[in-house]
Amino acid sequence: DSGLNAIAENFENQTNPQQLFIRVESLVNASCYDTTSFYIGVNSQPVIDMDVIWYLCPGEDVQLYVNSIHDEYIWNTGETSSEIIVDEPGDYKVTVYNINNDTYKTTCSVSRTIKVVEPDFPKAVNIEINDWTSNSNSVLVHVDGTGHYEYSIDDYDYQDSNFFNDLLPGDYTVYVKNENGCIVYTEDIYLLNYPKFFTPNSDGYNDFWKINFSETEPDIEINIFDRYGKLITQLNPLSNGWDGTLNGQVLATSDYWFVVVRPSKNKQYRGHFTLKR
Numbered sequence: 001d002s003g004l005n006a007i008a009e010n011f012e013n014q015t016n017p018q019q020l021f022i023r024v025e026s027l028v029n030a031s032c033y034d035t036t037s038f039y040i041g042v043n044s045q046p047v048i049d050m051d052v053i054w055y056l057c058p059g060e061d062v063q064l065y066v067n068s069i070h071d072e073y074i075w076n077t078g079e080t081s082s083e084i085i086v087d088e089p090g091d092y093k094v095t096v097y098n099i100n101n102d103t104y105k106t107t108c109s110v111s112r113t114i115k116v117v118e119p120d121f122p123k124a125v126n127i128e129i130n131d132w133t134s135n136s137n138s139v140l141v142h143v144d145g146t147g148h149y150e151y152s153i154d155d156y157d158y159q160d161s162n163f164f165n166d167l168l169p170g171d172y173t174v175y176v177k178n179e180n181g182c183i184v185y186t187e188d189i190y191l192l193n194y195p196k197f198f199t200p201n202s203d204g205y206n207d208f209w210k211i212n213f214s215e216t217e218p219d220i221e222i223n224i225f226d227r228y229g230k231l232i233t234q235l236n237p238l239s240n241g242w243d244g245t246l247n248g249q250v251l252a253t254s255d256y257w258f259v260v261v262r263p264s265k266n267k268q269y270r271g272h273f274t275l276k277r
Contacts, residue, residue, distance in 0.1 A: 001035060017041035043100040046070055046110045050094075054116045057182035061087040064114055070096040071107075089116050119182040120146065127174055131191035132269060138165040139189065141174055149184075150177045169193035169212055190216040194258070197274040200244035209273060210241030211260060221261040227254060244275050253277045 003023055011020075017039040026032040049068035056062050065083035066073065073082050076093040086092065095111040122145030131137040141162040143149050150158040152175040153167075169191045176185040190213045198209040214220050214237035222235040224242055232246055244251055253276055260269040 003030075003033075013040050013042065041106070043098070043106055043108050045108055046096050046098045048094070048096055048110060048112045050112065050114070052112065052114055054114060055180040055182060056087070056089050056116050056118050057180075058118070058184070060182075061085050062116060064092060064094075064116070066094060066096065068096075071099045072097040086116055089118050091115055119178050119180055119184055121184050122149075122176065125176065125185050125187070127187060127189060129189060129191065129265065131169060132193055132271070133169075134193060135166060135168055137167040137169060137191045137193075138163065139167065139172070139174065139191075140164075141176065143176060143185070145184075148179045151175070152177070155183075167191060171213060171216060188216075192260075192262075194271065195273060197276050198241075198244070199276045200250075201277065208241030208243055209275070210235060210239070211237070211258075217262060217264055219263050221259075221263075223259045225257045225259070226251075227257070229257075232256065244277075250277075251275060 001023075003025075007020070018041075019037055019039050021035060021037045023033055023035050047068060048066060050064075050066045054062050054064055063083055063085050070082075072080070074080050074095050074097075075084055077084060077086075084092075092114045093111055094114065095109055097107050097109045100106045100108065122143045124144040126142040126144075128140040128142065129137075130139075139153065141151055143162070149162075150160060151162050151164075152158040153164055153172045155173070155175050158175075158177060171188065171190050174185075174187045174189055175183055178184050192214065193212045195206065195209055195212075198206045200207050209224075211220070211222055214222065214235075218237055220237045222237060224232045224235065226232055232251075233242055235242055253274075255272050255274050257270070257272045260271075262268070
């Protein structure tokens with residue numbers, strides 16, 4: 001009412017909240033005035049605690065979530081929970097609100113944009129196989145790519161080493177994970193082996209000779225020769241195997257040789273086995 005001690009144009013409150021007074025005067029008559037007041041209050045801005053980059057693994061989805069606790073949430077997808085599940089890469093925006101328990105229930109908000117990205121895939125993967133043994137086969141996985149990778153042949157046990165040894169013959173799947181835990185490469189592989197002998201006597205045991213798991217490589221070539229180098233038969237990899245005959249005639253007990261060509265691996269193998277009667 002006295003019109004004294006006007007505050008500076010730029011004012012910072014000394015208490016929170018703080019009451020400020022206003023005097024409004026007529027420009028032509030200073031005695032014609034009125035007064036009122038209001039409160040100025042400062043509320044803390046919400047602080048969002050969450051990662052700004054999330055990785056989306058191939059064929060999976062990812063759960064985006066805010067670690068900090070707030071009163072309300074709204075995403076650019078329209079969802080209003082503290083977490084959402086997405087299955088597409090892109091930018092996602094979340095706005096959080098803190099409602100302050102003051103006289104006017106003021107609300108403060110802050111937003112953050114999150115990037116969901118797909119992982120970098122290796123430029124190339126080459127798998128080197130050493131098989132043809134009963135229990136000492138090995139697999140070496142060469143990855144041309146950046147970052148750290150982990151390797152597995154069962155999608156359960158992962159290791160930093162890209163080398164697997166002392167493997168039994170059979171079918172396996174090679175898995176490669178990146179540092180974000182995404183599987184960035186898979187390939188089915190087959191470790192081949194062959195019986196060292198067979199006994200085609202129609203007793204239901206060892207009646208046929210074949211390359212084990214040859215059916216997994218339909219383009220494999222299997223040729224069998226006698227000890228003099230004569231071609232006995234060329235096996236169909238999808239067949240039951242060789243029954244120990246030539247043109248319907250039963251062949252005698254002896255050692256036989258084979259040559260296997262694997263176009264898929266660009267390799268050739270040679271070995272021998274025994275026909276027993």
